[in-house]
Amino acid sequence: MDIIDKKILTSFYVCSITGENPITHCIKKTNLSETYINDRIDALKKNLLLSESGMLTEFGRTSLxxxxxxxxxxxxxxxxxxxxxxxxxxxxxxxxxxxxxxxxxxxxxxxxxxxxxxxxxxxxxxxxxxxxxxxxxxxxxxxxxxxxxxxxxxxxxxxxxxxxxxxxxxxxxxxxxxxxxxxxxxxxxxxxxxxxxxxxxxxx
CATH class of the missing domain: 3.40.50.620 (HUPs)
Known part of the structure; x- marks a missing residue:
């Protein structure tokens, strides 16, 4: 897993505790575009690291x-x-x-x-x-x-x-x-x- 995917999963983990929007959090932390982040999120969903509803899966959590x-x-x-x-x-x-x-x-x-x-x-x-x-x-x-x-x-x-x-x-x-x-x-x-x-x- 590359560093961008780790940063995205980190944002989803952090926001599961704080209640913030993970995409907004990720944009702020990475300075990447929302379109690019959403494309990476789609790939993370296909790899079962994020659920279809946009939550960190147990598999995604154990990868961090x-x-x-x-x-x-x-x-x-x-x-x-x-x-x-x-x-x-x-x-x-x-x-x-x-x-x-x-x-x-x-x-x-x-x-x-x-x-x-x-x-x-x-x-x-x-x-x-x-x-x-x-x-x-x-x-x-x-x-x-x-x-x-x-x-x-x-x-x-x-x-x-x-x-x-x-x-x-x-x-x-x-x-x-x-x-x-x-x-x-x-x-x-x-x-x-x-x-x-x-x-x-x-x-x-």
Whole structure:
């Protein structure tokens, strides 16, 4: 399957979650003409990757490797960019889940500087990210069930244990691989940047 077909199927996958029009989404993401995209869609239907009604078939879905990554993403730094690029390299589609403010407090012991919708908009604007969602309170597997990832990518500093995730996914009927990503710049963190910025302001 070539890259254009993958992009079209990615649009159909993303729009099955967001409710957007997949053709409009695909035009925006590829800059291809609607006529050309429709011709490719017809071919995908013949190959049973899309249904006649224009839905992603199970065969079409299994042709995409979906990677799920999550985090607070309060202050974007090079470590975040590296991690997201590494996560995208594991598959075809990268879905990023933004932690809510309350979840962030539990994880980081502090409230984020930016609202979850602002963090979602910022991460969603990155070219490597295909879909950015705000997570559900209390149960990470609600979002996992919605996304149905093939791979869950964890950052080097994320506390989740691989066995906890794989076991939880099996409960909801998913066979998911967990990948622990390493950052080449572990000295970068949102907390450290915030602390150093605050100290610099007070030193003025």
């Amino acid at each position: 490797h979906v990677v799920l990554a999550g985090g607070v993403f309060d202050i974007i730094h090079p470590g975040h960019i590296y991690t997201l690029n590494a996560a995208k390299a594991l598959g075809d589609v990268l879905v990023v889940v933004i932690a809510t403010g309350d979840t962030a407090v539990k994880m980081k012991k502090r409230r984020p500087l930016h609202a979850e919708t602002q963090r979602q908009e910022l991460i969603g604007a990155l070219s490597t990210v295909d879909l950015c969602l705000v997570g559900k309170e209390g149960d990470i597997f609600k979002t996992v069930s919605l996304v149905r990832p093939d791979i869950i990518a964890l950052g080097y500093d994320q506390v989740h244990q691989e066995k906890f995730i794989t076991d939880g996914c099996k409960v909801i009927g998913l066979n998911v691989r967990v990948a622990r990503l390493q950052s080449p710049i572990p000295e970068y963190s949102s907390s450290k940047i915030e602390k150093e910025y605050g100290e610099a302001l007070h030193g003025i």
